[in-house]
Amino acid sequence: MALLRGWTPLVALQVEYSLLARTVEGELAPFALDQGLALVPWSPLRNGFLSGKYRRGAPVSDSARTSFVGQPTEEEFAVIDAVAAVADALDTTSAAVSLAWLRARAGTVVPIVGARRVGQLESNLAGLGVTLSPEQLRVLDEVSAPTLNYPAPMHGALRAMLQFAGATVDGETSGVYPPLLAGDVRY
Structure with a gap:
């Protein structure tokens, strides 16, 4: 600003x-x-x-x-x-x-x-x-x-929850959210 x-x-x-x-x-x-x-x-x-x-x-x-x-x-x-x-x-x-x-x-x-x-x-x-x-x-x-308090824990294993296809978090581009790969999910 x-x-x-x-x-x-x-x-x-x-x-x-x-x-x-x-x-x-x-x-x-x-x-x-x-x-x-x-x-x-x-x-x-x-x-x-x-x-x-x-x-x-x-x-x-x-x-x-x-x-x-x-x-x-x-x-x-x-x-x-x-x-x-x-x-x-x-x-x-x-x-x-x-x-x-x-x-x-x-x-x-x-x-x-x-x-x-x-x-x-x-x-x-x-x-x-x-x-x-x-x-x-x-x-x-x-x-x-x-x-560390929230959101620090999101920098560890929970980070995958923040990353969806194509999103970038802290400079890391994501793939597909892993649970979506586990099943036949249709939208």
Whole structure:
């Protein structure tokens, strides 16, 4: 619409996106990729959960925010632990790994980072020098896989229901709807 009216088009979507907040991958990330929009994730370290200061069984001593954000859930700790293991293997920080994971996503992803101390900023910037291996990306993707809402499930096995003779969905042209091939259907 913006292009039709001679307006400046949208160039980015500012969304919550991190290893602990991936539901944007259901609709918005594919839309942004298709339309050439950048994703500008806010809270890429999920309130500090992915910074490295949250460890299972250890108190967080350097943040007054813990009363505001609470403690990670067991599911979040599984992701935090996996990020820490990758960070240890690469001799870097959890924050750097978390931000490198975002940079490795398809399309243009420009995280909004924040820091209260120089050390936090340095930890965030270290992510620019980290390249995750395909195996590390796989591990992080699997441990943090979100449960996506509708219409995301239609991108899997149910996709055939959307495709009828000659229709194109997400760039894939269909054949004949399989149940129609199973019987003698006349119209």
